[in-house]
Amino acid sequence: MAIQLKNLGKAVLDAQYAVRGPIVARAQELEREGKEIVFCNIGNPQSLKQKPITYLRQILALCEYPQLLDDGASLFPRDVRETAKALLTGSKHGLGAYSESKGIRIVREAVAAFIQDRDGIDTDPDEIFLTDGASKGAQSALQILVAGPQDGVMIPIPQYPLYSATLTLLKGRQVPYYLDEDNDWQLSRKMLQDALDKAKSEGTNVRGIVVINPGNPTGSVLDKQNVAMIVDFARENDLAIIADEVYQENIYAQGAEFVSFARVLSEKNADDVSLFSLHSCSKGFLGECGHRGGYFEIRNVPEDVAAQILKLQSINLCSNLPGQIATYCMVRPPRRGEESYDLYVKERDAILSALRERAGIIAEGLNKIPGITCNTVAGAMYAFPMITLPPGKTDSDYCMALLEETGVCVVPGSGFGQRPDTAHFRTTLLPPTEKLREVVEAIGRFQASYR
Amino acid sequence: MAIQLKNLGKAVLDAQYAVRGPIVARAQELEREGKEIVFCNIGNPQSLKQKPITYLRQILALCEYPQLLDDGASLFPRDVRETAKALLTGSKHGLGAYSESKGIRIVREAVAAFIQDRDGIDTDPDEIFLTDGASKGAQSALQILVAGPQDGVMIPIPQYPLYSATLTLLKGRQVPYYLDEDNDWQLSRKMLQDALDKAKSEGTNVRGIVVINPGNPTGSVLDKQNVAMIVDFARENDLAIIADEVYQENIYAQGAEFVSFARVLSEKNADDVSLFSLHSCSKGFLGECGHRGGYFEIRNVPEDVAAQILKLQSINLCSNLPGQIATYCMVRPPRRGEESYDLYVKERDAILSALRERAGIIAEGLNKIPGITCNTVAGAMYAFPMITLPPGKTDSDYCMALLEETGVCVVPGSGFGQRPDTAHFRTTLLPPTEKLREVVEAIGRFQASYR
Numbered sequence: 013m014a015i016q017l018k019n020l021g022k023a024v025l026d027a028q029y030a031v032r033g034p035i036v037a038r039a040q041e042l043e044r045e046g047k048e049i050v051f052c053n054i055g056n057p058q059s060l061k062q063k064p065i066t067y068l069r070q071i072l073a074l075c076e077y078p079q080l081l082d083d084g085a086s087l088f089p090r091d092v093r094e095t096a097k098a099l100l101t102g103s104k105h106g107l108g109a110y111s112e113s114k115g116i117r118i119v120r121e122a123v124a125a126f127i128q129d130r131d132g133i134d135t136d137p138d139e140i141f142l143t144d145g146a147s148k149g150a151q152s153a154l155q156i157l158v159a160g161p162q163d164g165v166m167i168p169i170p171q172y173p174l175y176s177a178t179l180t181l182l183k184g185r186q187v188p189y190y191l192d193e194d195n196d197w198q199l200s201r202k203m204l205q206d207a208l209d210k211a212k213s214e215g216t217n218v219r220g221i222v223v224i225n226p227g228n229p230t231g232s233v234l235d236k237q238n239v240a241m242i243v244d245f246a247r248e249n250d251l252a253i254i255a256d257e258v259y260q261e262n263i264y265a266q267g268a269e270f271v272s273f274a275r276v277l278s279e280k281n282a283d284d285v286s287l288f289s290l291h292s293c294s295k296g297f298l299g300e301c302g303h304r305g306g307y308f309e310i311r312n313v314p315e316d317v318a319a320q321i322l323k324l325q326s327i328n329l330c331s332n333l334p335g336q337i338a339t340y341c342m343v344r345p346p347r348r349g350e351e352s353y354d355l356y357v358k359e360r361d362a363i364l365s366a367l368r369e370r371a372g373i374i375a376e377g378l379n380k381i382p383g384i385t386c387n388t389v390a391g392a393m394y395a396f397p398m399i400t401l402p403p404g405k406t407d408s409d410y411c412m413a414l415l416e417e418t419g420v421c422v423v424p425g426s427g428f429g430q431r432p433d434t435a436h437f438r439t440t441l442l443p444p445t446e447k448l449r450e451v452v453e454a455i456g457r458f459q460a461s462y463r
Numbered sequence: 464m465a466i467q468l469k470n471l472g473k474a475v476l477d478a479q480y481a482v483r484g485p486i487v488a489r490a491q492e493l494e495r496e497g498k499e500i501v502f503c504n505i506g507n508p509q510s511l512k513q514k515p516i517t518y519l520r521q522i523l524a525l526c527e528y529p530q531l532l533d534d535g536a537s538l539f540p541r542d543v544r545e546t547a548k549a550l551l552t553g554s555k556h557g558l559g560a561y562s563e564s565k566g567i568r569i570v571r572e573a574v575a576a577f578i579q580d581r582d583g584i585d586t587d588p589d590e591i592f593l594t595d596g597a598s599k600g601a602q603s604a605l606q607i608l609v610a611g612p613q614d615g616v617m618i619p620i621p622q623y624p625l626y627s628a629t630l631t632l633l634k635g636r637q638v639p640y641y642l643d644e645d646n647d648w649q650l651s652r653k654m655l656q657d658a659l660d661k662a663k664s665e666g667t668n669v670r671g672i673v674v675i676n677p678g679n680p681t682g683s684v685l686d687k688q689n690v691a692m693i694v695d696f697a698r699e700n701d702l703a704i705i706a707d708e709v710y711q712e713n714i715y716a717q718g719a720e721f722v723s724f725a726r727v728l729s730e731k732n733a734d735d736v737s738l739f740s741l742h743s744c745s746k747g748f749l750g751e752c753g754h755r756g757g758y759f760e761i762r763n764v765p766e767d768v769a770a771q772i773l774k775l776q777s778i779n780l781c782s783n784l785p786g787q788i789a790t791y792c793m794v795r796p797p798r799r800g801e802e803s804y805d806l807y808v809k810e811r812d813a814i815l816s817a818l819r820e821r822a823g824i825i826a827e828g829l830n831k832i833p834g835i836t837c838n839t840v841a842g843a844m845y846a847f848p849m850i851t852l853p854p855g856k857t858d859s860d861y862c863m864a865l866l867e868e869t870g871v872c873v874v875p876g877s878g879f880g881q882r883p884d885t886a887h888f889r890t891t892l893l894p895p896t897e898k899l900r901e902v903v904e905a906i907g908r909f910q911a912s913y914r
Contacts, residue, residue: 013701013735013736013737013763013765014670014671014697014701014702014703014736014737015607015608015703015737015764015765015768016765016768017765017767017768017771019610019670020607020610020768020771021606021609021610021611022610024606024607024610024771024775025771027774027775027778029774029777029778031777032564032777032780040563054561056556056560056561057559057560058556058557058559058560059555059556059560059561064557064559069527069528070528072527072528072785073524073525073527073528073531074524076520076523076524076527076785077520077521077523077524080524080531080535080538083538084531084535084538087531087534087535104510105507105509105510105753106509106515106753107753107754108508108509108515108750108751108752108753108754109507109508109509109510109752109753110505110507110510110745110752110753111753112491113483144595144755144779144783145779145780147778147779147780148779155472155475155632156466156471156475157466158472159470159471159472159473159475160472174778177778178778181606181775181778219465219470220465246465250464250465251465252465252466284464285464285465286464286465286466294561299559300559301559301560301561301780302556302557302558302559302560302561302562302781302783302784303558303559303783303784303785304595304780304781304782304783304784312464313466314464314466314467314468316468317466317467317468317471320468320471320475320476323478323480324475324478324632326480326482326483327478327480327598327625327628327629327632328595328596328598328599329483329596329598329752329755330753330755331755332595332753332754332755332783332785332786333753333754333755334523334527334754334783334785335783
């Protein structure tokens with residue numbers, strides 16, 4: 013037969029993606045056998061009973077079947093109908109036609125206005141690319157940065173494994189830098205410099221740095237000084253920045269604030285630092301993972317390079333249009349005085365306050381368990397606690413045993429990277445509040461018996 | 464600045480995708496200046512006034528906003544409501560959650576049933592992968608086949624440039640084989656063998672063959688003997704087959720019939736030939752390009768390789784769920800006796816008969832123009848006529864001049880590949896019938912003056 017495992021490329025074989033790896037496969041098997049599984053392995057809010065935001069779904073329904081604008085007008089608020097009409101007009105041909113490769117223009121304009129309002133900085137709709145989720149933006153950025161096998165990109169440890177997997181597939185080098193667990197997972201200039209020096213000494217041509225803020229899997233939120241330090245570091249070392257900012261709405265800790273790289277770049281007049289920043293409809297309080305909506309913005313990227321990015325995007329024609337519409341709804345929510353506003357605010361605030369409560373439950377609960385320590389979950393959707401293992405056991409053994417014994421499905425720290433001789437797991441904070449308390453209790457009982 | 468054109472990889476710079484290249488960019492510019500442009504460069508039916516199929520859009524609206532099942536029940540036929548409910552139940556969490564990496568199980572079951580009915584062969588839902596359009600399936604297949612820089616895949620000339628671009632990005636080799644223009648673009652065993660021998664003599668490790676049937680850009684439909692010949696050729700030379708069958712519903716010529724590679728493989732008991740077959744919601748009579756729905760089926764692929772394909776798919780989490788639902792509607796249309804059936808048949812037949820009429824208009828019309836010869840458009844959505852150029856002019860010059868003079872936007876043959884010393888262009892047959900007649904007349908006037 014033409015295709016056999018031995019013929020596959022090393023890059024394909026080496027690529028790893030633990031968030032949907034063997035432990036998750038086993039969890040699905042157990043579920044089919046009738047066991048109740050709590051899937052804490054992936055940030056998939058609506059699979060754990062989070063309800064969609066009505067505004068977004070109403071607009072999508074009208075865009076899918078515009079006859080409802082006539083037949084079903086009484087079922088939809090006025091502003092929803094007007095927005096749907098404007099989107100249909102702006103898309104020119106509705107949801108059934110390919111859009112421009114970059115995405116529908118009025119959606120990109122809305123994204124630019126959103127960034128402008130958020131950061132108080134000029135933003136060009138032509139530097140916005142709408143994508144199928146944020147993953148595609150990360151892949152595009154890495155594809156541009158990795159030209160040959162000597163090229164490397166700095167990635168945090170722990171990191172979201174999309175980055176390591178994509179670098180592996182592109183046959184580029186991972187240049188790991190540690191996040192400081194003792195200091196709430198902030199970045200330290202020294203750790204960055206150490207990582208860069210080591211890579212250079214190995215002949216790696218370091219092209220960029222990935223920063224995930226708020227942090228996945230760490231649940232940290234970088235403060236403004238930290239973001240500024242990274243911008244300086246990138247500038248001094250001629251690195252592009254890939255800023256994964258998909259959790260920007262998920263901030264829970266008092267005093268914590270999301271500060272975008274775009275804003276700091278602008279405040280520092282760092283117009284010599286190239287930036288790719290990513291956002292998505294899958295996280296925040298929308299949690300619309302299945303719609304695969306998202307965008308990336310390029311800033312300080314030369315026009316001829318931007319043309320190459322556009323060419324790559326055009327090979328895939330365009331991102332899915334319902335996802336583009338969902339992105340519009342994310343960046344242009346109902347405004348005070350519009351008919352949808354009150355319901356929207358009520359739904360949004362209920363989700364965010366539940367997530368905030370759960371961030372507290374998970375971190376405090378895990379910290380009370382002997383053998384587990386967990387930093388504050390200041391943002392994002394995850395906790396990444398450190399665990400003490402019995403001799404001879406790995407974090408994968410631990411997570412598999414936890415699954416078999418309790419039905420709780422989490423991902424071992426090795427899937428994200430961790431300091432040698434430490435062990436962690438990643439869990440989401442997404443189960444409904446009462447269920448999450450049960451998860452924490454189950455982990456506590458398991459930890460006691462597993463030790 | 465960290466990112467400059469000179470730092471980009473050769474593969475990125477070399478990748479070409481003419482369907483959205485410089486001529487199209489100029490067309491968009493002219494349109495912004497107020498000139499009327501007829502976009503015949505891309506198979507994007509709904510951008511040229513084709514209406515969506517009501518059944519599909521109704522189901523999508525209900526899945527997006529399930530409250531309509533209660534509030535708006537009277538606006539939807541019973542079978543549509545029942546199907547939407549079944550899809551929502553089958554998806555487990557609606558359209559807002561990531562599905563399994565392969566896609567929602569009941570959609571994959573429906574795809575398997577569709578293949579089974581079409582071809583009378585056993586089909587396994589676990590060998591179906593739902594994708595964002597068919598492009599993603601082509602990319603997955605090529606990624607599996609190209610392990611190193613010596614590896615090559617046979618592609619037709621002319622071809623759809625997704626294949627050449629993807630091979631370039633994967634740093635694999637294109638192994639071109641010619642389609643026989645004098646014989647209605649069928650494949651000849653001799654041309655395949657010549658191409659293979661040449662590649663082998665150059666040290667290329669030929670791993671597979673891409674066949675596009677019905678043909679893009681050729682508009683041909685392969686007869687069963689031709690498909691069987693290709694299967695034999697693949698078997699004897701240990702090649703995997705990538706069968707791009709996205710135009711399988713677009714058959715116009717009397718006596719022409721779509722014969723799938725899966726069916727011929729099965730009839731020949733060729734269970735040693737690995738097959739990737741691709742399908743999409745973007746073509747046929749749905750024309751739902753913007754929904755980016757599609758699937759690929761693997762057949763005769765070892766389980767350990769299938770696991771690698773699944774791993775690659777899982778890095779992108781899953782394809783968009785509205786696209787998955789659109790795929791369901793494609794493979795499981797309303798049945799006789801169901802309330803939606805009559806309207807569905809009426810809409811479907813109107814689109815297909817209009818496309819059939821246009822296939823005749825374009826081929827016959829172009830053939831009447833001195834200096835242009837065009838094969839019968841037996842299927843798909845394109846004509847790929849041969850043109851005679853004045854000395855010193857290229858097909859790109861021709862297409863750019865045609866655009867400037869007439870507003871008709873077509874793609875030069877060089878974007879798809881053609882025999883040396885020949886020139887062609889590709890046009891879709893998608894403009895509304897009267898508009899298409901005008902397009903043909905405009906091309907005739909232009910050709911007379913350009914010579």
